Amino acid sequence: MTTQLKLSGVLTALTTPFDADENIDIATLKTVVDRSIKAGVDGVVAAGSTGEVGALSSDERLRLVDTVIEHTDGRVPVIAQTGATTTAEAIRLSRAAEQSGADVLMLITPYYEPLSTDETVAYITDVAAAVELPIMLYNIPAVTGVNLDPATVRTLAEEVDNIRYIKDSSANWEQALQLIHHHHDVIGTFIGWDSYIYSALVEGAAGVMAGAANVVPEQIVAVHRAIADGDLHGALAQWKNLYPVIDAMISVPFISAVKAGLALQGEPVGAPRRPTAELPATQVERIAQALKTLAGQTT
DSSP states (O other): OOSSOOOOEEEEEOOOOBOTTSOBOHHHHHHHHHHHHHHTOSEEEESSTTTTGGGSOHHHHHHHHHHHHHHHTTSSOEEEEOOOSSHHHHHHHHHHHHHHTOSEEEEEOOOSSOOOHHHHHHHHHHHHHTOOSOEEEEEOHHHHSOOOOHHHHHHHHHHSTTEEEEEEOSOOHHHHHHHHHHSTTTOEEEEOOGGGHHHHHHHTOSEEEEGGGGTSHHHHHHHHHHHHTTOHHHHHHHHHHHHHHHHHHHTSOHHHHHHHHHHHTTOOOOOOOTTSOOOOHHHHHHHHHHHHHHHHHHO
């Protein structure tokens, strides 16, 4: 576990590889982690949405997080997604990840049955109080049915000491800008919608969390570094080359797109866990063509 961590930059929302029997493929998982770290990402995220967390058992989540932490071995921070459908389970997963050496805990709010704002705040506050690690709120209202609006986020960050970050996957750009510009003094905003990578970084987001960083990590890191160096013209040129790949992936079922993209890059990670299906050939071909064009532009 790193000390005095200030999380920023490009975080890979790791895919979860499965073997032919739909068991977690530990060896391939380690390869996926190494692929991102070698490319220069600033952190990796275990058991997030791109990692098919909704299809994993509690024991699988524990094993997954432990494996990523152990294999990463301090090379980059590890963010463990430990939210659950009950407060008790979220606390259990969060304490286990803290004990294993995670650097940050990312906390999705309960899904399936939408909660009131008061219930959501109580859940977040109770889980945060049970651990000492920094907490990253995870706002994904399409899944949870609850939107963590900027005012609520600010109140949580001001009242709960270890709430330090938010991943905003609302796809609401106006809300994202409010978080970035009006609330950066109390919380670091990571944008979790891959098509906003360039815009978010230019606007001053703390960073981005990208499932596409499994597939094209070097290119996303290059865009971030150019922006950080003040080369907005160069960053935009690189982003224009990269965006067709991002668009091809985010325009179809994203979990399946990430796995298809990795296979096209020579890193097969298995199929999504059923009932999630693999992409049809026409959609895979669109991603393949975009990757081929990108490769031709960057060689």
